[in-house]
Amino acid sequence: MSFLTELPIDLAxxxxxxxxxxxxxxxxxLGTVRNHHRGRGVLRLEYSAYTPMAEAECARIAAEAxxxxxxxxxxxxxxxxxxxxxxxxxxxxxxxxxDEAFVGCRYAIEEVKRxxxxxxxxxxxxxxVAWVDPTRVEKSGxxxxxxxxxxSAG
Amino acid sequence: xxxPTIPSVSVRVLxxxxxxxxxxxxxxxxxxxxxxxxxxxxREVRSLPGGEQLPARPLxxxxxxxxxxxxxxxxGDEIAxxxxxxxx
Numbered sequence: 001m002s003f004l005t006e007l008p009i010d011l012a013x014x015x016x017x018x019x020x021x022x023x024x025x026x027x028x029x030l031g032t033v034r035n036h037h038r039g040r041g042v043l044r045l046e047y048s049a050y051t052p053m054a055e056a057e058c059a060r061i062a063a064e065a066x067x068x069x070x071x072x073x074x075x076x077x078x079x080x081x082x083x084x085x086x087x088x089x090x091x092x093x094x095x096x097x098x099d100e101a102f103v104g105c106r107y108a109i110e111e112v113k114r115x116x117x118x119x120x121x122x123x124x125x126x127x128x129v130a131w132v133d134p135t136r137v138e139k140s141g142x143x144x145x146x147x148x149x150x151x152s153a154g
Numbered sequence: 155x156x157x158p159t160i161p162s163v164s165v166r167v168l169x170x171x172x173x174x175x176x177x178x179x180x181x182x183x184x185x186x187x188x189x190x191x192x193x194x195x196x197r198e199v200r201s202l203p204g205g206e207q208l209p210a211r212p213l214x215x216x217x218x219x220x221x222x223x224x225x226x227x228x229x230g231d232e233i234a235x236x237x238x239x240x241x242x
Contacts, residue, residue: 031242047241048171049241050168050215050236052218053215053219053234054241056218056219057218077241077242088242089241089242109242112241112242113239113241113242114239115239116241116242117170117215117234117239117241118239118240118241118242119170119171119172119237119241121171131171131172131237132240133172134239135238136238
């Protein structure tokens, strides 16, 4: 099973992966492509990855959540071209009780964003293209670099 | 014949996304004197044409795991220099 996929994500497949008779709940998160970014119209995205490391990092995140909260974790991230509204990332976390499912799901998406080597190119309605840098913050309408945590990840 | 040779290590360096565009390539083979570190690899890459556009302290990975600049590197290691992550 791969965590990265070039095909549309099938949520039912993730739900089936984590289903167990002793589970009482499944928390899910779907990240979708939005049509705007910092005031600009977004037409589509293109995700790329350092595939072997992205796979390894997703496996580590799923294992960490499983060990910490006794949950089952299913995770997928799209790579390649995506259109507005497409599901880019999907996470399903199942557990005996809902608290662990919610907290495990939140942990998984936050760690995916923080640690998994995936990059996103946005194609804007004005015809321009840019690599997205979530570490840059808006200030007076101008994006300014503020560094990105340097060596701290991992 | 005993001409002294400086001990060195050869490593593979991967660049991605905006960093690959700035250097104009995705893979580099570098040879560094020992003892070598991830920070030393980074200094070497930043000395290449286009490399000066990389930040001084980018995210780096060694053999598929995030590491800091002081991490030692050995022959055959794969070092990746990672632009700001944008998954999710």
